[in-house]
Amino acid sequence: MTTESKEWLLDEENELRIEIDFEAKVKLRLVTGTAEVFGTELAQNIDYEFSGRKLAVFTWHGCKLILQGQCSVEYIANETPMISYLNTHLALEQRRVLASQKNIQGPRVLIVGPNDVGKTSLSKMLLSYTLRQSRQPIYVDLDCSEGSITMPGCLTATPLTEMIDVEEGFGSSATSAPTAGSAVMPLVYYYGSPSPKDNVKLYNILVSRLAQSVGRRLEEDEAARTSGIIIDTNGLIDSTGYDIIAHCIKSFSVDVIIVLGHERLYSDMVRLHQKPGLSVVKLAKSGGVVERDSAFRRHTQNQKIKEYFYGTSKSELAPYSTMVNYHDVEILRVGDGNLAPTWALPIGEERLTSETQLVKVDPGDHLLHSVLAVSNAEKPPGTTAPDGLTTEKEMIGNNLAGFVYVSEIHDARKKMTVLSPCPGRIPKKVWWLGSLKWAEE
Numbered sequence: 207m208t209t210e211s212k213e214w215l216l217d218e219e220n221e222l223r224i225e226i227d228f229e230a231k232v233k234l235r236l237v238t239g240t241a242e243v244f245g246t247e248l249a250q251n252i253d254y255e256f257s258g259r260k261l262a263v264f265t266w267h268g269c270k271l272i273l274q275g276q277c278s279v280e281y282i283a284n285e286t287p288m289i290s291y292l293n294t295h296l297a298l299e300q301r302r303v304l305a306s307q308k309n310i311q312g313p314r315v316l317i318v319g320p321n322d323v324g325k326t327s328l329s330k331m332l333l334s335y336t337l338r339q340s341r342q343p344i345y346v347d348l349d350c351s352e353g354s355i356t357m358p359g360c361l362t363a364t365p366l367t368e369m370i371d372v373e374e375g376f377g378s379s380a381t382s383a384p385t386a387g388s389a390v391m392p393l394v395y396y397y398g399s400p401s402p403k404d405n406v407k408l409y410n411i412l413v414s415r416l417a418q419s420v421g422r423r424l425e426e427d428e429a430a431r432t433s434g435i436i437i438d439t440n441g442l443i444d445s446t447g448y449d450i451i452a453h454c455i456k457s458f459s460v461d462v463i464i465v466l467g468h469e470r471l472y473s474d475m476v477r478l479h480q481k482p483g484l485s486v487v488k489l490a491k492s493g494g495v496v497e498r499d500s501a502f503r504r505h506t507q508n509q510k511i512k513e514y515f516y517g518t519s520k521s522e523l524a525p526y527s528t529m530v531n532y533h534d535v536e537i538l539r540v541g542d543g544n545l546a547p548t549w550a551l552p553i554g555e556e557r558l559t560s561e562t563q564l565v566k567v568d569p570g571d572h573l574l575h576s577v578l579a580v581s582n583a584e585k586p587p588g589t590t591a592p593d594g595l596t597t598e599k600e601m602i603g604n605n606l607a608g609f610v611y612v613s614e615i616h617d618a619r620k621k622m623t624v625l626s627p628c629p630g631r632i633p634k635k636v637w638w639l640g641s642l643k644w645a646e647e
């Protein structure tokens with residue numbers, strides 16, 4: 207790493223915007239004053255290390271920062287929408303105070319907008335500000351392309367109790383070595399693809415399941431109930447995107463929609479959804495939000511997968527290698543199977559579509575480098591016929607125990623070697639195959 211260091215003096219309400227390549231490492235230190243990264247405050251005189259990130263260091267009251275290392279972009283901006291973001295938080299906080307007094311549900315906020323307008327960054331800020339008020343909000347991540355919490359291809363809900371980590375984002379706060387019964391364990395459903403468009407029906411089923419689970423959590427957990435939920439979405443805003451948004455609003459009983467950086471979407475949301483008890487708010491996109499090309503996104507996804515098995519430079523993990531017999535596991539994927547004809551279904555049964563049909567996958571060379579999701583489901587489909595349909599729906603709606611990575615295939619011996627974060631035999635037998643592949647470097 208280059209030792210070149212540079213001092214930055216920021217006036218109040220300014221932000222230092224930096225972009226760091228994946229190959230570079232940059233250290234950031236707050237010397238005087240106060241500053242925050244997407245809502246999380248920096249401690250003074252501590253080195254924070256970043257690689258492959260685009261971020262903003264914002265100060266409300268002015269500060270002095272030192273950057274050590276090579277950034278690809280670095281500049282100070284004095285025009286930001288941070289005041290409007292803070293005001294939005296304060297309005298939501300008023301609702302939380304009311305919710306605490308009356309013991310009712312706090313705000314259920316949905317953040318929508320096109321790609322690269324800062325939805326995830328705004329979610330982090332609103333969550334951080336809420337956590338700073340000693341509340342315990344739930345973060346729902348419906349953006350399956352990114353995998354802020356665990357892996358790409360997942361839909362997750364995470365009750366947050368600790369501040370979001372400056373260097374690792376949700377990666378650390380939500381999943382670092384949770385103790386038994388820890389409140390920071392995310393609830394994860396596997397969708398298996400980076401775009402909701404690939405299988406809208408499956409995506410909506412999983413959103414409904416996630417919403418039911420979150421609803422149960424809110425009933426039991428008073429702190430989470432009054433703190434409310436923040437839902438981050440993908441950037442789909444065409445007609446399919448509108449249907450998905452409508453489904454999310456219904457499933458999570460959303461009462462605040464924040465539309466980020468898109469006038470037409472805002473006016474459509476007002477027209478389609480504004481009704482008593484549901485507010486639609488428009489916020490401006492920050493000039494600092496960076497458009498990420500597909501290569502950058504792919505790199506981020508790979509990094510996320512790698513971190514799952516090997517940890518980060520701050521907390522390294524050593525994955526375990528296990529040999530698995532083909533016949534010991536049931537590998538399934540959702541969709542694209544051959545359908546039973548409608549007349550073959552029992553009278554009154556809902557017809558399964560090809561989008562939600564379970565298909566058994568025969569293990570083989572094609573699985574090499576796949577990331578498979580280990581389901582908490584116990585029984586393979588078809589074993590409890592005659593009600594096979596219900597079984598399939600239950601199977602799809604099961605949450606996940608974790609992930610494995612297929613590192614070697616020994617087809618002649620009908621075995622495969624998989625990496626997993628835990629030692630020993632993998633107790634769960636139903637594994638989902640999605641489109642996630644990763645070539646270990």
Ligand SMILES: Nc1ncnc2c1ncn2[C@@H]1O[C@H](COP(=O)(O)OP(=O)(O)OP(=O)(O)O)[C@@H](O)[C@H]1O
Nearest residue numbers: 260261262321322323324325326327441494495496
């Ligand atoms: N003010 C800012 N200054 C510098 N970088 C920023 C700023 N706000 C956000 N970014 C960066 O811009 C990128 C895009 O932001 P973000 O992920 O929040 O957008 P998004 O709308 O959630 O994107 P998508 O839905 O397409 O995944 C991220 O790398 C983020 O760290």
